[in-house]
Amino acid sequence: MKDPQVKAAGLHDCLEPIHIFMYVLHHPDRGYFLVDSGVSRAFLGHPQRYGVNALVDMELHTERIQLRQDTASIVRGLPTPVQGVFLTHLHVDHISGLPDIPANVPLYIGKNEIGPKRFLNLFTLNLINTLLDQHANLETWPLPDDNNGGFHGIVDIFGDGSVWAIHVPGHTPGSTAYLVRTPNGPVLLTGDVSHTRWGWDHGVPPGAFTANIDANRESLLALKALVNRHPEIKIRLGHQY
Numbered sequence: 001m002k003d004p005q006v007k008a009a010g011l012h013d014c015l016e017p018i019h020i021f022m023y024v025l026h027h028p029d030r031g032y033f034l035v036d037s038g039v040s041r042a043f044l045g046h047p048q049r050y051g052v053n054a055l056v057d058m059e060l061h062t063e064r065i066q067l068r069q070d071t072a073s074i075v076r077g078l079p080t081p082v083q084g085v086f087l088t089h090l091h092v093d094h095i096s097g098l099p100d101i102p103a104n105v106p107l108y109i110g111k112n113e114i115g116p117k118r119f120l121n122l123f124t125l126n127l128i129n130t131l132l133d134q135h136a137n138l139e140t141w142p143l144p145d146d147n148n149g150g151f152h153g154i155v156d157i158f159g160d161g162s163v164w165a166i167h168v169p170g171h172t173p174g175s176t177a178y179l180v181r182t183p184n185g186p187v188l189l190t191g192d193v194s195h196t197r198w199g200w201d202h203g204v205p206p207g208a209f210t211a212n213i214d215a216n217r218e219s220l221l222a223l224k225a226l227v228n229r230h231p232e233i234k235i236r237l238g239h240q241y
């Protein structure tokens, strides 16, 4: 809200309904993968069991979440088991479906997302550790420390150019966007590098819950530059259609 463009546009701060998205990817040889985890009915029914205390819930508003389709029913409906979950970052609204995902399914996160004390955000430390601790395999993308196209490392996940993990730090240190080359054209899943259409269009990064706003802005502008170079890319933003 402190960005000069926000002030110039006369936007004001208020509660705004958001969507919590999960994406299902089907690779013809490797099977099914998820990007982020949706929302678990078990989590929503008993958030305290997963470490949500009153303070966290004041921000999370679990009582207001309207569950359209829970993660368990989506996963059950797939013809073959999920092979892995690609996380954009470790915020609650992106890992709240983990209780519905079998414990042996590997989770993948971005570089530096977990610090030496596992997770640095003390506010949600207990919650995030509780959700992660049920899962045996937590892998970090092996992102090189180069500066490729303005990005801090890119990984060709399957080695065939079909899905790319792109390190876009700022919102969190390990924030990761995914570029998926589908039969209907490329799709960019930005994660929370940008929450809204307005933020994307104006190059204004999210404010609330963002660890490093300047780094987030740089990452957002690098993604926008990628789309400018390849205008056929469809964009899926963090929390808004």
Ligand SMILES: [Zn+2]
Binding pocket: 091, 093, 094, 192, 238, 239
């Ligand atoms: Zn989010």
